[in-house]
Amino acid sequence: MRYSFLFILFIAPLAHALDVEPRRWSHIPIDMHFTGVAYARTDADIQFDPALQLEDVEMDLDTWAAKYIYSFESFGKSSRVSITQAYQEGHWQGLLEGQPAETSRYGASDTFVRYAIDLYGAPPLKGKDFGAYRKKQDNETIVGVGLAVRLPTGDYRKDRLINLGQNRYVFRPQIGLQHNRGPFTLEANIEAALYAENDSFWNGNKLEEDPLFIFFTTLAYTIKPGMWGSVGYGYNYGGESKINGERKDNTKHDEGFGASFAYPINRQTGIKFSYIKTFTQQDTGADTESFSAGIAYSF
Secondary structure, eight states, rough: GGGGTGGGGGOOOOSSSSOOSTTTTTTOOOOEEEEEEEEEEEEEEEOOOOOTTTEEEEEEEEEEEEEEEEEEEEETEEEEEEEEEEEEEEEEEEETEEEEEEEEEEEOOOEEEEEEEESSSOOOOHHHHHHHHHHSSSSEEEEEEEEEEEESOOOOTTTOSSSSSSSSEEEEEEEEOOOOOOOOOOOEEEEEEEOOEEEGGGGGEEEEOOOOOEEEEEEEEEEEETEEEEEEEEEEEEEEEETTEEEEEOEEEEEEEEEEEESSSSEEEEEEEEEEEEEEEESSSEEEEEEEEEEEEEO
């Protein structure tokens, strides 16, 4: 049964907040370890605040990420904790004060830590008990909550406007519902990104940001154990910035679409390919396109 849940290890490109991640709340056995590595390529067209005098900016970002998940029982429920760390290489080019300009960044991204617990459905089981339970579940509903935290560990320099790290904590409380019916899995997720202050923003300024509210839903179809495909849609709104207390009128309003395909190599190992496209609905923001491929292993 291991290969049926390996692909909770989807590693997002870490380039934007709107990630259409399938099967976030899938039932997994407790006392298991999951590891995975992935590569993602992200291209973006970025519209900056006109006050920064940056125009027609394009970004190419390569991400190599590693993820670890441990599943366990807490409060009598199935739970998991995960850690994700990436190394990134990015290149930006465009117009600065009307003149061609470009820059590159290389280094570690911020670290992501997440704790999640299934409040309804998905009882804490392992081994043969888990396998026997899963065989009986043709129609089930799972409700879970989680908290993801972005740690300010990434490469950051206060004299640069563009950085790989954010130099601030970001807390993302999450709630999700997953319904399985036969080979179909429908999932809906709501979360908020709550930003701490960055007191060392570009040129000695202080950056604050309003909460960003995120919704996404996915529909997956299981072809056979461990092999499935999914499509998804996401939406976010909010996150207006303040520089030294002055609002910047740059509220985020993005839509995103995604697709994934997972294939098992054996009972412990599998691969997964994903695509995400996002569009900004505002005058400032980014349109992004990301491709990722990853491999996961359980033990």
